[in-house]
Amino acid sequence: MTRELLSLILESLGNFDEEEQSLLLKEIKEIHLAKGEIILNPGEVCSLAHFVVSGSLYQYKLNTDLDKEIIDLYTKNDWVLDHKSFVSRTASQHFIEAFEDSLIFEISIQSIHKLIANSQRFLRLGSILEKTSSRLSFFDNNNSADEKYRFILNHRQDILQKFPLGMIASYLKMKPETLSRIRKKVT
Amino acid sequence: MTRELLSLILESLGNFDEEEQSLLLKEIKEIHLAKGEIILNPGEVCSLAHFVVSGSLYQYKLNTDLDKEIIDLYTKNDWVLDHKSFVSRTASQHFIEAFEDSLIFEISIQSIHKLIANSQRFLRLGSILEKTSSRLSFFDNNNSADEKYRFILNHRQDILQKFPLGMIASYLKMKPETLSRIRKKVT
C-alpha cells in the first residue's frame, strides 16, 4: 500500500510517527470490491475492520419476511465493522456488502493486538470502535423521526447523496412515506 | 474473598481450573455498597466491571430536565458496567448507583488484561461484555411497547419485583401510563 493512501487512515486516527507508520503499513491490506460483494456473512465472527477509501458499503440483516433491515451505511472515510461481533467475538447476524465498486483497507483484530503489544501508542486504534458505536447509538434512543432525519442532515449528508430513500428510511427505523413527509417539512 | 462467593462468578463465566481460580481470586475485590452510593460518575472512564452478589443497582443519565433516564437495571448475578465507556475507553455520561444496600465484586480492566496475558483461557472474560451488550441491544430495535414488556416478563422477572414501574417504564423508553396499560392487557 502506498503512503498516500495511508494518509487517509492517519487523518481518521490521528498521526503516528515514522516508525509507527511503518509498523501499521505492514498490517494493512488494500482490497477492491465489486458492487454486491459481501465481506461479512451471518454466522461469521467479525474479526476484520475495514476503512472506506472510495465507494460505499452497507450493513444489514434479513428480518422474518426476508426484507433487508439496514443497520449502517458507509461512505468515504468510514470504518466498517459489526461492532458487537467484533467486540464480543460472537457470531454476527448481519451482512456487510459493497453498495458500489469500492476500495477499502483491511486490518485484522490480530494485527491490532500485535501492534498494541508492540507499542501502547496503538491503543489509539480503539477509536475505531468509538467512531462506529457513537454513530449508531444516536438511533438507539427514542428520538423522533424528525430528530433522526435532522441528525443525518447535519452529520451524514453524504449518505443522503449515495443511498436511495428507502434504505435511509430503514436505517432510521421509519417507513419511506414518513421520511418523505419529513423531508418536505424540514428542507 | 472466599471460594464460596467466587463460585457465583464461576457460574456466570463458566468454570476455570484450580490454578486459574487462584489467579482470578487475586484480582477480585469484594465491596459493600450502601443504598445511594455511586460507583460511576459522568466524566469518568468506566474501567471496572462489577458483579452483583446481592442487592441491586441501576445505571442512568440525567436529561436536560434533570430527570433520570434509566439505562440498565441490575440484580443478583448481573455484570454491571457502562459498556460503551468500558470498550472505547471514553468518558462515560452515566451514573451507576446502588438502589439498595448491595454486595458486589470488582475487577479492573487492567486485571482482565493481566489475566489474559497470563493465559488465553481468560479470553472468556470477554463474555462479560457479551452479556451486558446483548441485553441492551433488544431495546435498541423498534420493538413495540408490548414486545419490550414481554421481554422483561420472560427474561428479567427479577427487575419487576425490585424496581418501581416508573423506573422500568423509563428503562423500556415508554411512559408509566403506557406500561400500566400494557401490564393490564398482557398479564
Added chain:
DNA sequence: TTTTCTTTTTGACTTTTATCAAGTGCTCCC
C-alpha cells in the same frame, strides 16, 4: 387508626407514525 405522600391506574384527548392505495415522475431498454 387517621393522615399524608407516593405509586399506580384510569379516562379523555392529542400527536406521531404506520398502513394502504393511488398517483407522479423517472430511467431503462427493446
Added chain:
DNA sequence: GGGAGCACTTGATAAAAGTCAAAAAGAAAA
C-alpha cells in the same frame, strides 16, 4: 417512442404511544 419497472410523493385512515388530569391503591408517618 411506449410500456415496464422503480423510486418517491401524496392523501385518507388507523394504530400506537404520549399528555394531562384525576381517582384509586399502597406505603410510610404521626
